[in-house]
Amino acid sequence: MALVEINKRYSELAVDDCCLSCGGAVDHSKPQPGEICLDLGSGRGTDVIRMAEEVGEKGYVYGLDISDGMLKKAESTARKMGVENLRFIKSELEIIPLAHKSIDLIISNCTINHADDKQAVWNEIYRVLKEGGRFVVSDIYSTSPVPEEYKNDPEAIAECWAGAVTRQEYMDQLAKAGFKSIEVIEESVPYEKGKVKVSSITIKGTKGKGCCN
Ligand SMILES: C[S@@+](CC[C@H](N)C(=O)[O-])C[C@H]1O[C@@H](n2cnc3c(N)ncnc32)[C@H](O)[C@@H]1O
Numbered sequence: 001m002a003l004v005e006i007n008k009r010y011s012e013l014a015v016d017d018c019c020l021s022c023g024g025a026v027d028h029s030k031p032q033p034g035e036i037c038l039d040l041g042s043g044r045g046t047d048v049i050r051m052a053e054e055v056g057e058k059g060y061v062y063g064l065d066i067s068d069g070m071l072k073k074a075e076s077t078a079r080k081m082g083v084e085n086l087r088f089i090k091s092e093l094e095i096i097p098l099a100h101k102s103i104d105l106i107i108s109n110c111t112i113n114h115a116d117d118k119q120a121v122w123n124e125i126y127r128v129l130k131e132g133g134r135f136v137v138s139d140i141y142s143t144s145p146v147p148e149e150y151k152n153d154p155e156a157i158a159e160c161w162a163g164a165v166t167r168q169e170y171m172d173q174l175a176k177a178g179f180k181s182i183e184v185i186e187e188s189v190p191y192e193k194g195k196v197k198v199s200s201i202t203i204k205g206t207k208g209k210g211c212c213n
Contacts (some may be wrong), residue, residue, distance in 0.1 A: 041111025
């Protein structure tokens with residue numbers, strides 16, 4: 001999906017009270033005092049602000065999003081709440097403008113399915129995590145490949161299922177990025193979404209843990 005369309009669609013949603021999430025990555029992430037964290041697709045900034053409070057003044061949290069409306073809303077909420085140990089960054093998921101091995105914890109909620117190049121996103125997650133750093137990601141996968149004709153269908157994209165990949169593809173991308181062992185924290189039974197069946201999944205992985213790292 002073109003980034004301008006994502007920007008427009010989510011900027012409109014930023015001022016709405018409507019639902020955005022499909023999971024609870026932050027609930028399982030347990031940020032620790034002093035940690036440096038990153039939320040990919042930070043939306044209205046709720047999870048970033050919560051993590052900033054949990055990591056305390058010695059910690060720091062980045063929120064990354066492509067939507068101007070979401071970034072504006074997130075910044076204004078953080079300002080109103082007086083939370084200062086955070087920064088919102090405008091970027092696409094495939095290019096994380098942060099240094100190698102600089103992050104302790106990455107979370108993402110219902111966002112990676114939107115990325116055009118999901119392998120690039122996972123490669124970036126691996127690159128910016130410190131050795132021993134972890135991710136907790138909530139996302140969706142489809143039980144069978146999304147038919148080609150829907151992949152660029154604006155309505156299907158707006159309904160957040162056109163970008164889903166299968167569970168096998170998802171796990172293959174993680175492995176290819178370098179993650180050796182993945183823990184599935186939650187996984188829903190498949191449900192109908194548009195023209196496919198999807199499942200919501202929350203996964204956790206650690207950089208450098210596994211048989212061969
Ligand atoms: C479904 S919302 C989830 C927001 C938030 N994580 C939550 O759970 O409330 C997806 C968010 O990802 C952002 N997003 C979608 N595609 C993106 C991309 N390619 N690069 C960066 N951000 C993207 C959108 O702007 C939106 O804020």
